[in-house]
Amino acid sequence: MTTYPRVERFDSVSVILPVLNETTSLTRTVDIILRDVKDRVKELLIVVCRETTPEAIATVERLRKELRNLVVVIDQQLPFLGGAFRDAFDVARGSHAIMMASDLETNPSDVKTLIDEAEKMPWGIVTASRWRSGGSFHGYSIIKLVCNWIFQHCFSLLYWTNLTDMTYGYRILPTELAQAINWEEVRHPFNLESIVKPLRLGVPVVEIPSVWHPRIEGGASNPFFRNFAYFRIGLKTRFARTKSLLKPSHSQQRESGRLFFRSRS
Numbered sequence: 001m002t003t004y005p006r007v008e009r010f011d012s013v014s015v016i017l018p019v020l021n022e023t024t025s026l027t028r029t030v031d032i033i034l035r036d037v038k039d040r041v042k043e044l045l046i047v048v049c050r051e052t053t054p055e056a057i058a059t060v061e062r063l064r065k066e067l068r069n070l071v072v073v074i075d076q077q078l079p080f081l082g083g084a085f086r087d088a089f090d091v092a093r094g095s096h097a098i099m100m101a102s103d104l105e106t107n108p109s110d111v112k113t114l115i116d117e118a119e120k121m122p123w124g125i126v127t128a129s130r131w132r133s134g135g136s137f138h139g140y141s142i143i144k145l146v147c148n149w150i151f152q153h154c155f156s157l158l159y160w161t162n163l164t165d166m167t168y169g170y171r172i173l174p175t176e177l178a179q180a181i182n183w184e185e186v187r188h189p190f191n192l193e194s195i196v197k198p199l200r201l202g203v204p205v206v207e208i209p210s211v212w213h214p215r216i217e218g219g220a221s222n223p224f225f226r227n228f229a230y231f232r233i234g235l236k237t238r239f240a241r242t243k244s245l246l247k248p249s250h251s252q253q254r255e256s257g258r259l260f261f262r263s264r265s
Contacts, residue, residue, distance in 0.1 A: 004201040004246070007095060007174035010122040012042035013115055014094035014175065017102040018076075018084035019048050021218040023059045025104045030063060032108035040115055041070065042094035046102075047084040049076040081169075082183070082190025089178040095122070098172045099194065103215035106170040110210050114172040117208060124204035127171035127195060131164035134209030155192075155234055159199050163207060167192050167230060170210060177203065182247045189230045196237045197245045 015033060019026055030044060044067070046060050064071040074091065076084050085099055096118055100106040110128055117126040130137050131152060137145060148167070155166055169191030177198065185193045199205060237245070 004198070004203055005174065005176040005180050006123045007176055008122060009095065010115070010119045011095040013037075013040055013118075013172065014043050014045050014088070014092035014097045015041060015111070016045045016047065016085055016088040016092070016097060016099055018081060018088075019046055019052055019056050019060060019102050021053045021056050022102045022215075023055050023217065025215065025217050026056070026059055026102040027063070029100075029102050029104060029108045030067075033111050034067075036109065036112040037115055043072050043092075044070055045072050045074055045088045045092060045097075047074045047076050047088055049079075049084070078186050080187045082188065082193070083186040085169075085190060085194070086183050086186070089175070089183075092175045092178070094175055096172050097175045097178055099191075100170050101215075103217060105212060105215050107210055107213075110170070110208065113208050117206060118172045121204065121206065123174065124206065125171055125173045125177075125195070125198055127163070127165070127205060127207055128168055128210035129163070129165035129207040130168060130210055130212045132207055132209040135165075135211055137212050139212075139214035151230070155196075158234070158238055159196060161199060161205070163195070163199075163205060165207065166195050168210070168212070169194065171195070173198065180246055182245055185233050187229065189233050192230050193233045193237065196234055200237055200240070200242055201245055 017026065017029065033041065046063070048057060048060060060073060064073060072091070074087055076087050078086050089097060098111060098114060106128065114126050114128070129135050140148070152164055152166060156163055171194070181197050183190070183193060195205065
């Protein structure tokens with residue numbers, strides 16, 4: 001039987017913040033997180049890439065000088081949004097990691113709730129939902145809203161889950177779990193992959209409501225029609241062998257009864 005890493009205690013969190021052109025919103029996001037949960041934050045993993053604007057880089061450098069060792073800047077190696085999260089998973093040092101945005105589309109005030117719930121169930125995943133009672137969308141067109149609703153319901157049925165928002169990449173998960181899974185996606189469909197692969201492995205997942213607002217800086221980096229790419233990873237994962245969802249080294253070590261460790265840089 002394929003098993004996943006089970007974390008029994010929450011110690012601290014690595015908050016992952018990919019940055020492209022965010023300045024004011026990045027600062028606001030960091031301020032709110034540290035206001036609410038600074039004592040539980042191990043590090044802020046700020047991921048920058050070649051496309052990150054000079055203004056955003058300047059903001060990141062200012063935060064690094066002000067917050068010193070609390071800020072870790074990662075030069076992204078894998079491309080796109082999913083690649084940013086995957087690069088950050090590899091170096092995260094907290095017992096848990098939070099996937100979120102730095103543009104205020106993910107409400108930073110919800111970080112405290114995510115951590116509170118993770119402390120109750122450290123071996124599982126806590127994810128935000130815009131469809132749960134108390135959550136909502138602002139700025140979605142009717143067509144986009146309907147398409148999102150249909151997609152969520154179809155995939156909740158496909159995976160036999162009561163989750164309502166599987167494509168919203170705002171969640172907290174055990175770092176060891178994130179480092180053990182064999183990820184594939186590098187673009188936005190990684191948001192779906194990061195929940196369906198744990199579901200297939202039997203990881204428990206709970207949702208909290210969250211309110212979504214459109215970004216206030218720059219333009220959208222995920223064109224609407226690219227969303228159809230979500231179907232590929234969603235369907236592939238549903239019918240994959242669970243053993244293939246974990247990195248080979250992890251599967252071999254679990255099967256032989258040895259503990260699984262991943263070196264951190």
